Amino acid sequence: MRRWLPPLALLAAAAGIWELVVRAAHVPDYEFPAPSAVARAFADDSGLLARATAVTVREVVLGYVIAVVAALALAVVIHWSAAVRRALLPILVASQTVPTVVLAPVLAILLGFGIGPKLAVVAIVCFFPIVVNAVDGFRATDPDLVRMMRTLDGGRRAVFTRVEWPGALPAIFSGARVAATYAAVGAVFGEWAGSSSGLGFVMLQAQPELDTARIFACVVVLSLLALALYGLVTLAERLLVPWSHA
Amino acid sequence: MQVATQQESGVVVDGVRRVLGGRVVLDELDLVVPLHGRLGVVGRSGSGKSTLLGLVAGLDVADAGVISVAGGSALMPQKDCLLPWRSALDNACLALENRGVDRRAARRRAADLFARVGLAGTEQLRPSELSGGMRQRVAFVRTLLADKEVLLLDEPFGALDAITRGELQEWLRETLADEPRTVVLVTHDVEEAIVLCDEVAVLAGGRIVASFAVDVEPVRTDAAFVELRERVLEAIA
Numbered sequence: 455m456r457r458w459l460p461p462l463a464l465l466a467a468a469a470g471i472w473e474l475v476v477r478a479a480h481v482p483d484y485e486f487p488a489p490s491a492v493a494r495a496f497a498d499d500s501g502l503l504a505r506a507t508a509v510t511v512r513e514v515v516l517g518y519v520i521a522v523v524a525a526l527a528l529a530v531v532i533h534w535s536a537a538v539r540r541a542l543l544p545i546l547v548a549s550q551t552v553p554t555v556v557l558a559p560v561l562a563i564l565l566g567f568g569i570g571p572k573l574a575v576v577a578i579v580c581f582f583p584i585v586v587n588a589v590d591g592f593r594a595t596d597p598d599l600v601r602m603m604r605t606l607d608g609g610r611r612a613v614f615t616r617v618e619w620p621g622a623l624p625a626i627f628s629g630a631r632v633a634a635t636y637a638a639v640g641a642v643f644g645e646w647a648g649s650s651s652g653l654g655f656v657m658l659q660a661q662p663e664l665d666t667a668r669i670f671a672c673v674v675v676l677s678l679l680a681l682a683l684y685g686l687v688t689l690a691e692r693l694l695v696p697w698s699h700a
Numbered sequence: 701m702q703v704a705t706q707q708e709s710g711v712v713v714d715g716v717r718r719v720l721g722g723r724v725v726l727d728e729l730d731l732v733v734p735l736h737g738r739l740g741v742v743g744r745s746g747s748g749k750s751t752l753l754g755l756v757a758g759l760d761v762a763d764a765g766v767i768s769v770a771g772g773s774a775l776m777p778q779k780d781c782l783l784p785w786r787s788a789l790d791n792a793c794l795a796l797e798n799r800g801v802d803r804r805a806a807r808r809r810a811a812d813l814f815a816r817v818g819l820a821g822t823e824q825l826r827p828s829e830l831s832g833g834m835r836q837r838v839a840f841v842r843t844l845l846a847d848k849e850v851l852l853l854d855e856p857f858g859a860l861d862a863i864t865r866g867e868l869q870e871w872l873r874e875t876l877a878d879e880p881r882t883v884v885l886v887t888h889d890v891e892e893a894i895v896l897c898d899e900v901a902v903l904a905g906g907r908i909v910a911s912f913a914v915d916v917e918p919v920r921t922d923a924a925f926v927e928l929r930e931r932v933l934e935a936i937a
Contacts, residue, residue: 596781598777598779598781599781599783601759601775601777602775602777602781603794603798604759605757605758605759605773605774605775605846606774606794606795606798606842606843606846607795607798607799607846608794608795608798609798612797612798616783616794616797616798617783620783620785621783621785695785697784697785697826697828698784
């Protein structure tokens with residue numbers, strides 16, 4: 455609890471200063487709403503925000519799960535086959551220069567306006583950090599441990615399941631944590647490319663109405679979502695990788 | 701009719717040569733360890749001791765010569781190489797699990813051995829919770845449970861302090877009396893080789909230059925022990 459105190463105090467102070475400055479300068483809410491106006495938007499639009507959040511949470515969680523499963527599967531293939539690694543890894547790294555935001559409208563055309571393109575954007579955004587960290591984690595295995603396994607009748611498979619996989623878990627989780635912070639952003643981009651619900655959709659609708667406070671409320675929810683996912687992944691790591699916290 | 705005059709061998713190394721990076725590390729190397737015999741190989745750093753063990757363990761291939769090992773070999777590396785995510789008991793079970801032995805059966809066997817060699821109570825501890833000496837004991841039990849006739853020990857106590865080292869040498873003597881195996885021990889510690897082995901061979905210039913039968917009690921302060929140690933050290937120099 456104690457380590458949460460300094461950042462929370464800093465946030466509260468920043469919000470206080472923000473409130474004071476906005477009021478003193480008489481900035482209208484549609485230009486830059488004070489924290490109190492954002493809080494009012496939460497109260498007034500609670501039903502709308504709750505429904506939109508439910509939609510976006512579903513996209514974030516499902517998209518993230520798809521990313522984790524696909525990334526781990528590909529990392530294993532890359533690790534097992536030198537040929538695949540040589541062919542695929544450079545392309546994978548180069549593909550990161552493509553701004554995924556640009557892909558969102560294309561995916562919407564391809565996959566329609568349902569949940570499909572949102573899941574695809576979330577998965578694509580989250581995929582890369584997990585693959586790269588997992589591949590690095592597998593390759594970082596101590597060669598002495600592999601030698602030890604070989605002298606104890608351990609085949610390729612035993613080496614992977616008993617040494618390489620558990621040894622790579624901390625690296626996999628650091629990739630998964632980075633990806634967790636991208637997932638909410640991915641969902642919003644997916645919704646912006648075409649949707650009729652979700653937090654991104656609410657933001658788009660609030661913009662022409664100059665309901666800036668509502669947009670800020672969405673941003674707050676999205677941050678909390680990312681934080682919650684990050685927290686869940688960290689919790690899972692504590693449960694599944696207890697030895698690295700001893 | 702055949703007369704069994706020749707003693708059965710655990711390890712035979714015949715005319716082995718190994719060149720690494722253009723340097724002849726081992727050359728025309730011969731050695732024989734009888735079944736259940738214990739050979740200590742001593743020599744300076746870089747004399748090729750670990751290369752020799754790697755060849756006998758089958759991790760490396762000789763450029764010339766023949767190596768035969770009765771009943772397979774298991775290597776105990778210099779580092780304990782315990783897996784941090786496994787308990788002490790499950791680390792010891794690795795070889796059994798690798799051979800497809802059911803996990804519960806493997807644990808029963810390992811627990812039985814733990815109790816016999818003074819490791820009772822450490823079964824569920826993770827390696828990070830064990831002292832250096834305890835970790836080496838678990839690593840040795842893991843090697844024993846590979847069920848191989850030949851144990852290859854590479855500086856097994858090199859990373860330990862002098863007192864723990866002495867304790868572990870004593871422990872290893874007792875454990876080997878209980879579970880007799882053919883042992884090749886590589887060490888730079890001449891006393892360790894004399895205490896643990898029944899023969900000490902000196903490796904220099906890529907071959908065995910001298911060999912001594914250990915006919916002294918394992919008491920470091922005895923005159924006979926000291927004299928043997930001096931003779932071995934002389935051969936190394």
